[in-house]
Amino acid sequence: MGTKSVELRSTGRARAPVPTRAVMADGVKLASLSCPAPLTTRDRILLGHGSGGKLSAELVRDIFLPAFANPTLARLNDQAVVQVNGSRLAITTDSFVVKPLFFPGGDIGSLAVHGTINDLAMGGAQPLFLSVAFILEEGLPMETLQRVVVSLQRAADDAGVQVVTGDTKVVEKGKGDGLFINTTGIGVVQQGLELSADRAQPGDKVILSGFIGDHGIAILAQREGLEFETTIESDSAALHGLVAHMLNTQYEGGAPLLARVARTGNSEVCTSGAIRCMRDPTRGGLSSTLNEIAEQSRVGIEIEEEKIPVRDDVRGACEMLGLDPLYVANEGKLVAIIAPDAADALVEIMRQHPLGKEARIIGAITDKSASLVTMRTTLGTTRIVDMLAGDQLPRIC
Amino acid sequence: MKFLDEYRDARIARTLAKEVAANTTRDWVLMEICGGQTHTIMRYGLDEILPKQIELVHGPGCPVCVTPLETIDKAIALALHPDVILVSYGDMLRVPGSNSDLFRAKAEGADVRVAYSPSEAVKIARANPDKKVVFLAIGFETTAPANAMAAWLAKRDGLKNLSLLVSHVLVPPAIRALLATPENRVQGFIAPGHVCTVMGYSEYEGLVRDFNVPIVVGGFEPVDLLEAVLMLVKQLERGEARVENQYVRSVTYQGNVRAQEVVREVFEIADQKWRGIGMIPNSGLRLSDAYADYDANRIFDLDLISADEPAECISAKVLQGLRKPTDCPAFAIRCTPENPLGAPMVSSEGACAAYYHYRRHAGSLTKIAV
Numbered sequence: 001m002g003t004k005s006v007e008l009r010s011t012g013r014a015r016a017p018v019p020t021r022a023v024m025a026d027g028v029k030l031a032s033l034s035c036p037a038p039l040t041t042r043d044r045i046l047l048g049h050g051s052g053g054k055l056s057a058e059l060v061r062d063i064f065l066p067a068f069a070n071p072t073l074a075r076l077n078d079q080a081v082v083q084v085n086g087s088r089l090a091i092t093t094d095s096f097v098v099k100p101l102f103f104p105g106g107d108i109g110s111l112a113v114h115g116t117i118n119d120l121a122m123g124g125a126q127p128l129f130l131s132v133a134f135i136l137e138e139g140l141p142m143e144t145l146q147r148v149v150v151s152l153q154r155a156a157d158d159a160g161v162q163v164v165t166g167d168t169k170v171v172e173k174g175k176g177d178g179l180f181i182n183t184t185g186i187g188v189v190q191q192g193l194e195l196s197a198d199r200a201q202p203g204d205k206v207i208l209s210g211f212i213g214d215h216g217i218a219i220l221a222q223r224e225g226l227e228f229e230t231t232i233e234s235d236s237a238a239l240h241g242l243v244a245h246m247l248n249t250q251y252e253g254g255a256p257l258l259a260r261v262a263r264t265g266n267s268e269v270c271t272s273g274a275i276r277c278m279r280d281p282t283r284g285g286l287s288s289t290l291n292e293i294a295e296q297s298r299v300g301i302e303i304e305e306e307k308i309p310v311r312d313d314v315r316g317a318c319e320m321l322g323l324d325p326l327y328v329a330n331e332g333k334l335v336a337i338i339a340p341d342a343a344d345a346l347v348e349i350m351r352q353h354p355l356g357k358e359a360r361i362i363g364a365i366t367d368k369s370a371s372l373v374t375m376r377t378t379l380g381t382t383r384i385v386d387m388l389a390g391d392q393l394p395r396i397c
Numbered sequence: 398m399k400f401l402d403e404y405r406d407a408r409i410a411r412t413l414a415k416e417v418a419a420n421t422t423r424d425w426v427l428m429e430i431c432g433g434q435t436h437t438i439m440r441y442g443l444d445e446i447l448p449k450q451i452e453l454v455h456g457p458g459c460p461v462c463v464t465p466l467e468t469i470d471k472a473i474a475l476a477l478h479p480d481v482i483l484v485s486y487g488d489m490l491r492v493p494g495s496n497s498d499l500f501r502a503k504a505e506g507a508d509v510r511v512a513y514s515p516s517e518a519v520k521i522a523r524a525n526p527d528k529k530v531v532f533l534a535i536g537f538e539t540t541a542p543a544n545a546m547a548a549w550l551a552k553r554d555g556l557k558n559l560s561l562l563v564s565h566v567l568v569p570p571a572i573r574a575l576l577a578t579p580e581n582r583v584q585g586f587i588a589p590g591h592v593c594t595v596m597g598y599s600e601y602e603g604l605v606r607d608f609n610v611p612i613v614v615g616g617f618e619p620v621d622l623l624e625a626v627l628m629l630v631k632q633l634e635r636g637e638a639r640v641e642n643q644y645v646r647s648v649t650y651q652g653n654v655r656a657q658e659v660v661r662e663v664f665e666i667a668d669q670k671w672r673g674i675g676m677i678p679n680s681g682l683r684l685s686d687a688y689a690d691y692d693a694n695r696i697f698d699l700d701l702i703s704a705d706e707p708a709e710c711i712s713a714k715v716l717q718g719l720r721k722p723t724d725c726p727a728f729a730i731r732c733t734p735e736n737p738l739g740a741p742m743v744s745s746e747g748a749c750a751a752y753y754h755y756r757r758h759a760g761s762l763t764k765i766a767v
Contacts, residue, residue, distance in 0.1 A: 044504040048491075054735060312398050319401065321513075369758050378407050379619060381442025383755040389735045390491070390500075 048390020052284030055390050076296060077196055078119040078279065081189050088191060090125035092116055093184040100222050101148065101179060105214070105233030106331070108181055109152030114238045114331055115282070116185040117159050121240035122278045122334065124195045124247060125187030130156060132183050133167040137176035148179060159238040161185070187240075193247070199276040200297035202367035205343035207336040209242065209350060210358035211235070212286050213314040216328035221317065232313050237332030239280060242355045246275070246336070249349045274342035279335050284388070285327040289335050290373045291387040301373045303363030303385065326385060327392045337365065400646075404618030411446065413623035418448040420630050426452045426582045427629055428575075428718050430568055431537075431589035432459030432746030433617050439751040441619045451626060454582070454718030455751070457571055458589055460536040461488050461744035463671040463716075468564040469494035471699045472533050475562065476507035482525060484518040485533040486540075487511040492743050515540075515547035522551065522559035531693045534561040539591040541565055541682060542656035545663035548684060548691045562693040563683055566669055568592050569600045570680035575717055576608045583718050585629035587615040587622065590644035595660075597652030601640045609638045616644040663688055673712035673740030710739030715748055722749040729757050 048055040065073065072080045079092035096112045106114075113130065120127045132152065136145065156163055214235040221230045281289035286308070294301045310318075310325045318325050332355060338346050343361055350356030363375075373385040403409070429435060435455045438444060444453050457463055473494050476483035483499070490499040490509065503509040508528075512518055518532035534544040544561065551559040568589060575581055588601055593614045601612045611632040615625030625643040632639060642648055660682070669681020684692040693699075709727050714720040722728050722741065732738035734750050741747035745754065 044501060046500045046504050048500065315398055315401075319398075372758055374758055377441050378405060379410050379441050379443070379446060380407065381445040382758070383440055383442055384758050386754045 046390065050283075051388070051391040052282065052288050053388040053390055056284075057387075075196055075198065076292075077123060079123040079125065079185075079187075081123055081125070088189040088193075090120050090123045090187045090189050091184070092119040092123075093182065094119060095180060095182040097177065097180050098219065099177060100219075101144065103222050103234055104218050104231075106236035107148060107151050108179060109148040109150070110155040111234075111236050111331060112181040112183045113152055113155035113159060113161070114236050116183040117161065117238045117240055118280045118282075118331075118334075120185045120187040121238075121243040122195070122280055123187075123189060124193045124243065124278070125189045125240075126244065127159065127161045127185055127187040127238075127240050129164045129186045130161050130183050131165045131167075131185075132163050132181065134169070135176055135180040135182075136168065136170045137178050138170055138173040140178055145179065148181075152181075155238070159240065190247075195275060195277045197277045197279065197293045197296040200293055200299050200301075200337045200365045201276065201339075202299060202365050203340050204276055204337050204365040205340055205361045206290070206301060206303060206363040206365070207338060207343065207347060207350070207359060208286070208308065208362045209239075209334045209336075209356045210332075211309045211311050211314070212281070212330055212333060213310055213318065213325035213328035215282075215331040216285070216323075217314050217317045219329075220321065230313055230317060232311070232317065235330055235332035237355055239332065239334055239355060242334070242350065242353045243278065245353045245356075246346060246349055249352075274339040275346070276337040276339070278337075281330050281333055281335055283329045285325070285329060286335070287324075287326040287373065287385045288387055290385065291371075293335075293337060294373050295371045297365070298370050300366040300369040300371070301363060302366050302376065302382075303373070304376045305378050307360060307362045309358050309360070323392050327388055340364075401618070404616070404620040405441075406620060410441075410443075410619050410623055413620065413627055414443075414446040414448075417451065417623065417627050417630055420627065420634055421448050421450045422634060424450045424452065425584050425630060425633050426454060426718065427585045427587065427626060428454045428456045428583040429587040429615065429622065429625075430456040430458040430572065431587075431591070431617070432462065432744065432748075432751075433591070434587060434589065434615060434622060435459070435748050435751050436746050437617055437619060437622055439755040442756075443619055443622055447623075447626065451630070453626075454721075455715070455741075455748035456575075456586075456718065457671060457674060457716040458537065458568065458592075459741070459744050459746040459748075460540070460566065461486075461492055462740040462747040463566055463673060464489070464492065464535045464564045465670045465672050466494055467670070468533075468535070468562065469498070470496075471694075472531075472562055473497050473499060473502045473507075474699065475531050475693065475697060476502045476509050477505065478529075480529050482508045482510060482521060482528050482530045483533065484510050484512050484515075484521055484530060486513075486535065488744050488746075489533055489535065493737060515543050516550070519547050519550050519556070519559060522556050523554075526558060528558060530559045531697075532559070532561050533564075535564045537566055537568060537589070537592050538596045538660075539589075539594070541660045541664065542595060542653070545659045548663045548688050549659060551691055552688065560691050560693040560696055561684060563664075564669075565664065565682035566671060567666070567680050567682065569604060570677055571671070571674075572601075572604055572612075573607075574674075574677045574680070576604065576610065578717065580717070580719055583610075585610060585633055586612045587625045587629070588612050588640075590614055590616045590621070590648055593642075593644065593648040593652065595653050595656050597650050598640055598642060598648065599650060605638050605640050611638045612640050614640070614642045614644050614648050616647065672743075673710075673716050675713070712739035712741050712749075715741050722752040723757075725749070729753055 049059050079090045081090050094115045098108050101108045117127045218232045218234040279289045290301050347359050350359035374382050375385045475481050499509050522530040598614050613625045613628045628641050664682035665685040666679050667681050667683040668678050670676050689695050711725045732742050737743045741749035
């Protein structure tokens, strides 16, 4: 491999082009290849490490898991569930670096509440308390901070959680992007309730709660240099109400979603029974979430393209930008894996809730091609739904 | 969605596939040129619904894939220069050069910006007069007019701090090169609809005449491609060789004349190296002498070494349609989109990457003839 360093001098004036060494005198020589060497070692953090795709997974696997190894962490769920004095506590943390700070359908403040609540809710937890840490850039207008704080508090009120502790740091101008937020959430989980991404079994159904891609496209449409007009709003919302409705509603004519098991004494214990796991498909989109579940449960997942709801304007924006809605972020949707005999009933129950009106079965867990997500296309053919390495990139044509 | 759903309609697609089957009496090898078309074929599994006798092989029409290693190395070197802002189409950022890629350069402090349009590079140059802005101007005939426009605007407005690092490739010379090789198996081509929207399709008439091969200008949706296959099969079965236009909603015979004028004013035809293939005479564009002051290759001193290639990569054979990506022993094992060994795995529209993303699952490749 040529490893000689490159010399670069800007002369600022025209000069003769450098002759290319590989010029072939006798015209076309198709056997001559010019392939690159693989870049296997990653010695620096790239933006893609924060995309929620394969690079993020590598970081967790190679750096964080070996360092912090413990059984709770090893489950790799969106939240940790731990036993403390007989109670089951769910803990999660999330940082928010969204740009722009304010976007149609929300802002960084409400998002910081919704994101953390949703990570708790996906474990079946009732969210109770939040911590909020602000990293502020020198020069940030006070009015901006005020707006974000008011929005954050309103979102917490609406969700019935309290911000009980916090922290503030200020970094020099140019060292931050206006405003970053970290929130940590604590909630309680009923005894016996076990929702985990390693519980999917062949035959189970995959339920999606609504339209995908709204948040990602709403954000993209606001970004500098991408001037297209759209009325798409972020779907940013707290999902714990929908989850509680799913877990607590009894239905007729089937096994209860939560099996009630008598325990010693007077206490009655719930088990998650039919509901195997829930995930909110945020960054990396629906595809990353399904790939994570397939990977952790060592099963295949087959979804059907025509059952996946995408709004027309989101589809249109994706076509224009060369993006696939399956990889675009959501902030108010959930995926549930559920036993086949309870799936239709759960969809009905979800549709009773405002955030689950568009709930539907989009596919099933299979025992073929373990850890692989496939999609039946509208033409009846089958293709893979892969996890991306990093962010989806705008394509040249 | 209008103008989209009807071209993805499953009923129409299946009817077309049946019609192809009804018209096919023997084996035919067809090549779609454009990476966008390859992407659609893999994404919708069109090869699964076509009769066994139709073998689709995938051409060299992914502009990201065929951009030479030297150009990537130059872009990285320029980007790492403290005075330079490098502006690029998004999917170039992950393409590996000899030792790095633009994402890594960015992580090392380079100012690399993603643009949807070359006019954004002009805006960035205006907004940063103390910086040298370099636009990585790559692509086929499709992006040439917009890229040319950036240089044209810079010259008109006397912008001194914008230049273009150009690596432009042309489709007809590449088809000619493929047809001229003794190993060629391709019997009919689907020409790229976007390229022909700009250029029209008169320049394919010479190829049809010289090589007696049918060429159909095709669109990018499943129905477009199936219809283009049907048009090719009908010609082949009758022993005809003509240029036909399937993509009539976008392509005219003469193309976009004004766009062609801008390209002719700013660029001139030159020999061009294609990554994974090699040098093809008169198959590229470079800035003409009148635009020398906007040519990054001429205003920056870029002394570079070209890299050796892993012998394992069979990209030249894949890009000529002689082999399938899945024939390669390194495919999906030592060569993946994260760590590509060769050109067709580099961009999402490269043939190997399309197979990797959509078709590497067991069982689905059985129908594809090898």
